[in-house]
Amino acid sequence: MTSKTDRITALDLPMAEPLPKATQDYFDLCQDKLGLIPNVLQAYAFDIDKLNAFTAMYNDVMLADSGLSKLEREMIAVVVSSINRCWYCQVAHGAAVRALSGDPALGEAMVMNYRVANLEPRQRAMLDFAAKLTTSSAEIEEADRQALRDAGFSDRDIFDIASVAGFFNMTNRVASAIDMQPNPEYHAQAR
Numbered sequence: 463m464t465s466k467t468d469r470i471t472a473l474d475l476p477m478a479e480p481l482p483k484a485t486q487d488y489f490d491l492c493q494d495k496l497g498l499i500p501n502v503l504q505a506y507a508f509d510i511d512k513l514n515a516f517t518a519m520y521n522d523v524m525l526a527d528s529g530l531s532k533l534e535r536e537m538i539a540v541v542v543s544s545i546n547r548c549w550y551c552q553v554a555h556g557a558a559v560r561a562l563s564g565d566p567a568l569g570e571a572m573v574m575n576y577r578v579a580n581l582e583p584r585q586r587a588m589l590d591f592a593a594k595l596t597t598s599s600a601e602i603e604e605a606d607r608q609a610l611r612d613a614g615f616s617d618r619d620i621f622d623i624a625s626v627a628g629f630f631n632m633t634n635r636v637a638s639a640i641d642m643q644p645n646p647e648y649h650a651q652a653r
Contacts, residue, residue: 470501472641475508482510488517498645502550502633505642516633523629529619530588530626533562537585538592538626540572545596548634553644560652569652587613591620592627 481489485507492499506513524535536558543551552573560569571579576589587609595602610620636642 470643471505475505477504477507478510481507485510485513498647500554501643501645502554502637505640519629523622523625528622529616530622533559534585534588535622535626536562537572537576537589538623539630540569541576541589541592542596542627542630543634544573544576545593546631546634546638548630548637550637550642550644551630551634553648557648557651564652566653584613584615588615588623591623595624595627596631 478485480486489499489503492503503513503517506516524532524539528535530538536555539551539555540559543555556569556573559572560566563569568579576593581589591602591606591610594606607617607620610623611617615623
């Protein structure tokens with residue numbers, strides 16, 4: 463019997479064989495830089511077009527030029543994932559917050575309840591917006607956007623906050639639906 467920790471998802475969707483060279487190169491790069499191939503990439507690798515679409519959007523919202531730092535984007539990912547109770551993303555992106563901030567307690571607070579974290583007003587405003595977008599997106603109004611402007615965010619930054627939150631709301635639902643499991647290595651990182 464396969465245990466839950468021995469599999470990547472609850473679905474029987476094997477990786478494409480052989481992987482295209484560009485995909486294999488990307489997986490090799492992940493292995494070299496991260497010490498692992500994130501299970502989310504392996505989960506999408508049954509369909510290279512889906513994997514490419516996922517990685518293109520991820521790379522855009524999380525790594526492209528932005529007024530938001532990498533840490534801020536990871537904080538949004540964790541807060542959205544915490545609200546949605548996405549096991550995979552809470553673990554994986556919680557580890558990223560710990561690593562980027564150098565503060566294990568901040569990573570834990572983001573996963574458990576960001577409101578208890580010692581945050582700058584700018585970060586609090588950003589996360590409050592991401593949380594509201596996650597729980598009641600139809601209630602976002604101009605006052606919510608103005609609160610972000612008042613905290614120092616540009617309209618471009620607001621678009622980026624919304625894009626990161628929107629991306630993780632989508633991926634959280636997919637990860638939960640297929641019971642995607644985090645790589646075990648994430649649990650011990652940056653503690």
